[in-house]
Amino acid sequence: MAPPLPDHVRVLVVGAGFAGLAAAIKMRAADVDDFLVIDKGADVGGTWRDNTYPGAACDVPSQLYSFSFALNADWSQTYSPQPEIQAYIRKVADESGVLDRFRFRTALQSARWDADATVWAVTTTAGAITADVLVMATGALSEPKLPDIEGIDSFAGEVFHSARWNDDYDLTGKRVAVIGTGASAIQIVPEVAKLTDHLDVYQRTAPWILPRAQRPYTRAERFAFKHVPGLQRVARTGIYWLMEALIGPPLHTSPRIGVHLDRAARAHIALRVKDPELRAKVTPDFRIGCKRILFSNDWYPALTRDDVDLVTDRISTITPRGIVTEDGTRREVDALIVATGFHTTDLPIAEHVTGSGGRTMAAYFAEHGMQAYKGATVAEFPNLFFIVGPNTGLGHSSMVFMIESQVRYLVDALRTMSRDDLATVEPRPEAQQQWNADLQRKMRRTVWSTGGCSSWYLDDHGRNTTLWPGTTFRFRRALREFDPEKYVVTTRSDTATTKEQVA
Numbered sequence: 001m002a003p004p005l006p007d008h009v010r011v012l013v014v015g016a017g018f019a020g021l022a023a024a025i026k027m028r029a030a031d032v033d034d035f036l037v038i039d040k041g042a043d044v045g046g047t048w049r050d051n052t053y054p055g056a057a058c059d060v061p062s063q064l065y066s067f068s069f070a071l072n073a074d075w076s077q078t079y080s081p082q083p084e085i086q087a088y089i090r091k092v093a094d095e096s097g098v099l100d101r102f103r104f105r106t107a108l109q110s111a112r113w114d115a116d117a118t119v120w121a122v123t124t125t126a127g128a129i130t131a132d133v134l135v136m137a138t139g140a141l142s143e144p145k146l147p148d149i150e151g152i153d154s155f156a157g158e159v160f161h162s163a164r165w166n167d168d169y170d171l172t173g174k175r176v177a178v179i180g181t182g183a184s185a186i187q188i189v190p191e192v193a194k195l196t197d198h199l200d201v202y203q204r205t206a207p208w209i210l211p212r213a214q215r216p217y218t219r220a221e222r223f224a225f226k227h228v229p230g231l232q233r234v235a236r237t238g239i240y241w242l243m244e245a246l247i248g249p250p251l252h253t254s255p256r257i258g259v260h261l262d263r264a265a266r267a268h269i270a271l272r273v274k275d276p277e278l279r280a281k282v283t284p285d286f287r288i289g290c291k292r293i294l295f296s297n298d299w300y301p302a303l304t305r306d307d308v309d310l311v312t313d314r315i316s317t318i319t320p321r322g323i324v325t326e327d328g329t330r331r332e333v334d335a336l337i338v339a340t341g342f343h344t345t346d347l348p349i350a351e352h353v354t355g356s357g358g359r360t361m362a363a364y365f366a367e368h369g370m371q372a373y374k375g376a377t378v379a380e381f382p383n384l385f386f387i388v389g390p391n392t393g394l395g396h397s398s399m400v401f402m403i404e405s406q407v408r409y410l411v412d413a414l415r416t417m418s419r420d421d422l423a424t425v426e427p428r429p430e431a432q433q434q435w436n437a438d439l440q441r442k443m444r445r446t447v448w449s450t451g452g453c454s455s456w457y458l459d460d461h462g463r464n465t466t467l468w469p470g471t472t473f474r475f476r477r478a479l480r481e482f483d484p485e486k487y488v489v490t491t492r493s494d495t496a497t498t499k500e501q502v503a
């Protein structure tokens with residue numbers, strides 16, 4: 001049985017995915033030892049623990065989609081499947097010796113800033129705890145979003161979200177519907193189609209899809225990665241710069257530089273889809289990059305199978321037996337796989353966190369839009385740090401790079417707080433406002449603003465609150481060190497004096 005929670009820790013990290021694990025490892029390396037990581041799940045891994053659907057794999061090459069401080073010479077292929085990524089995260093956690101500080105099956109229920117004690121008072125499913133600093137590593141793609149379709153609750157067959165796959169349900173020989181054609185669906189459909197009797201794929205918007213440079217690593221390559229000093233780092237650096245140079249600029253600046261991507265994606269369709277009717281259905285009507293660019297070699301072949309139908313008529317209702325589209329067609333199915341993504345612009349955890357102004361972060365975001373200073377800290381929420389906070393997502397490279405940038409900022413903030421004897425740090429509203437004004441100005445030039453699509457990157461007001469509109473190295477530079485001058489700070493002696501005066 002896990003030991004009970006301590007009454008107090010210096011740093012409480014919520015979430016044990018890539019972000020929470022990196023924070024733990026880097027805090028320990030910086031001699032910040034009084035911390036605890038909680039996660040509502042039963043293991044480390046986050047995304048990679050939860051997304052066990054057939055075909056699940058990363059879409060950034062594994063050489064780059066891994067920690068810079070824990071390179072893995074044993075990746076079996078260029079884009080590794082979910083079990084291998086989860087095993088990698090597990091191995092890094094085991095070998096780094098931080099797991100004694102993790103408490104699983106422990107969900108944060110609420111966190112309230114206690115201004116008198118200058119601590120976060122946190123309640124969890126395993127009891128209460130206070131913390132000087134609260135780190136939200138709860139993930140941007142963590143809470144499944146179900147579609148709001150009339151009648152979905154009445155469906156009598158099996159229903160599950162792509163991120164909550166039901167391994168006990170055998171799809172063999174079944175009639176199945178997949179709702180959605182995003183990043184998860186394009187991995188699921190080719191695998192599930194091999195099992196089902198018939199598969200209907202419901203598409204609202206066609207995604208742009210580029211071929212994937214997928215291949216197994218040879219034994220010689222793996223041997224070389226392990227034994228030739230520096231080789232793997234060179235390979236990783238090459239992939240990093242290739243993604244920054246080829247995919248980043250068309251998303252962030254001029255659409256004209258994106259012509260090579262557009263041509264490649266159109267040629268991909270022309271090569272794989274011969275039927276003109278299907279070709280029209282799978283060709284997007286917005287600029288490439290506006291929605292997430294997907295990578296797959298087997299999506300189009302799956303759609304051309306005789307036992308797979310791509311349905312582009314809008315769904316009007318779901319009945320106990322199947323799906324009815326707006327043209328009146330009824331398609332009966334045994335199972336419904338919902339691949340409609342995650343809560344992204346409405347950050348569910350924000351409901352549960354109450355700041356110094358007595359209002360929840362959700363209420364704060366409702367007034368200001370979802371925003372933070374450097375994607376990390378929020379005015380009115382002292383001593384709270386996000387990893388993968390607002391506007392830190394990417395359309396072109398590895399999130400692990402962004403996570404490491406934010407962890408560096410966090411650890412430097414903790415170091416600064418110790419060195420300068422700071423009790424609280426809270427970003428100055430004007431610093432936060434300036435950061436977001438600059439960011440949104442840059443955002444106006446991006447394909448996400450000009451590409452002619454609506455996407456899960458945008459909030460209800462059409463504002464992009466999820467993505468970083470630039471290179472990852474510019475983000476890293478901005479977060480290279482903690483900048484106390486941009487913060488309202490109080491020292492321990494300030495708070496001691498205030499407490500004495502109150503007494």
Ligand SMILES: Cc1cc2nc3c(=O)[nH]c(=O)nc-3n(C[C@H](O)[C@H](O)[C@H](O)COP(=O)(O)OP(=O)(O)OC[C@H]3O[C@@H](n4cnc5c(N)ncnc54)[C@H](O)[C@@H]3O)c2cc1C
Nearest residue numbers: 015017018019039040046047058059060107108138139399
């Ligand atoms: C299917 C899929 C494929 C992806 N592929 C890529 C890719 O190829 N490249 C890329 O760069 N990115 C990819 N991503 C994005 C991916 O989410 C990030 O790369 C990364 O895994 C995020 O790590 P994280 O630790 O920030 O969040 P997560 O991995 O989401 O972890 C968050 C953790 O917080 C926990 N948590 C949440 N709320 C609470 C609470 N209230 N109390 C306690 N614990 C809580 C969750 O249980 C979870 O374990 C993918 C995402 C998905 C869904």
